[in-house]
Amino acid sequence: MDLAVETQQLTRVFTQRRKIFRRRRNGENGESEGPVTALDHVDLQIRDGELFGLLGPNGAGKTTLIKILATLLLPTSGIAKVAGHDVTKDPLPIRLKINMVSGGESSGYGLLTTRENVWMFSQFYGVSSKTAKARIDKLLHTFGLWEKRNAKVRNLSSGQRQKMNMIRGFVTDPDILFLDEPTLGLDVNASRVIRDYVKSWVKTTAGKTVLLTTHYMMEADELCDRLAIIDHGKILAVDTPENLKRRLKKETTFRLEVDPLKDTSRFKTIPGVKNFSLKSDGGASLEKLTFILEDEAAVSDIVSEVVRQGSKIHHLQKTEPTLEDVFISMVGRSLE
């Protein structure tokens, strides 16, 4: 089995700068905020040709992992290998085989046209003129940017810039592509186009690997062959989406919509409740509760507790487990 990516005990700690001025102002002892462990002994294996997802909330360590694998950041300890090469000792052979696209940013040279921006990056990778031209034309059509091919990048919307960056990622035809939240901030149609293209690119082209980070459950579920759930720098589980959901089959998921509750801490103490999450739409009249129950009978105690707090139940449903339920079951809170 050839591995596109392999990490062993990969750890990354960010040390914070000492706040000298704050000490002077506040009379503190100049203590730093303390080191932040972004990745904590991560062991991961991603096979050639796999569309692999990293699923976790903001700050879970997804981007840190991508940066290390893309040779932008050094690990604190442990080993990371991409295409068989160590990211610390041997970055150049890795760079010949990879590319990376980050969502939610608007990078690009504003004075260049869309086509020129993408063209220049293709030339950094030594793609022949003929091949680059053909690929750029095809990708511009695919991502709906053909009409904007000669527009200066400064005149593109943020969504169009993001599409241009997707083209920049694919134009070099990398063996391994790192996609960091590629659909962040895009509209539904643009997200759909990107998801469809990524999926078909991996499935129809031999030897292409994608490592995708996302906090969109649906995206991970739809795209990924396997995925890892990551939180606080630790990998909590690695499996196919189906197998992850199957783990919850012996447990039961209930969703409730209720009037605002005074105290949710009591739910945790109800026998049979494994985990639960609360979503409040910030000022909206209803709160959404998701319960993972080890014992289905616990639902009557939950209902009693809601009623005891003077709240009204507007909706109660027993559902099939989703990836979000898997996440709640493992972490004890919702992703979004």
Add this chain to the structure above:
Amino acid sequence: MNATVNRHWRSFKWAAWLGWQIESNWTEPWLFAIYSVIKPVAGAFILVLMYVVFTVIGNVQDLARFNFVYVGNAFFIFVGNTLFGTFQVIQADREWYQTLRYTYISPISYYTYIVGRAATKVAVAAFAVLITIAFGVAFLGIKIDLSAWELPAFFAAMALGAFTLVGIGVSLAALSFLTARHVRGLAEGVPGVFYLFCGVLFPLTVLPDWGQSIGKAIPLTYWFHLIRQITMPADYFAAVPTGLTTDPLEIMALLAVSATGFFLLSIGLFRLMEYLARRAGKLDMTTNY
């Protein structure tokens, strides 16, 4: 070997292309052409004003000294632009265009990429120097004495100056891997030091002893001296004593050594700062606060 040469050439070529697009692509070509001529000419008028004040207050008309000042200032355009052009690459790509992370992870030499981006600034600066000198000769009575047999020496001096400046520029740029965007004042401060201590506006002998010592320790002082020696008429050059050696070969050798020294320093600093930035996670930081 061939792959390495290709990689460096690819890095330089496309970085220079990008640099040229950024430099020239902000307006229509005809407007850019006019701007390229008017900007250095406007700079020359400042010198004329300085000279007029100088002659009115001092009540002397010293054409040799005006030549000294004018030529020094004309070639300082080359120094300022080359240093700034090299220094600002990392910060511009990281903070403004936010492309550094993608350029950095591509299979190019990032060191050569910086040099390629600076090459455009060097070329534009060289053109500005040419325009300034031509304007001075045509309208301000500046005397240039550059015979055909002196051209090789002139181009060699320019090349050595450019190598030294790019070496200093990349060294400063390497520091910017770790610094926030507001530290770009460094790119303006360092040329200011050179302007003061390298005999651009006045001969080194005007400075106090400690100032002369600083000036003599900076290779660019000798570069300005050599450029004046090659381009100015001999009697004009001799009329402004500088206290420096007048042997062009000796100065050439000194510049060759300093250019090599700064080149090696720039490689060493670049590798160290790149490593530290990659370790600290600062390669793609944005400090727009």
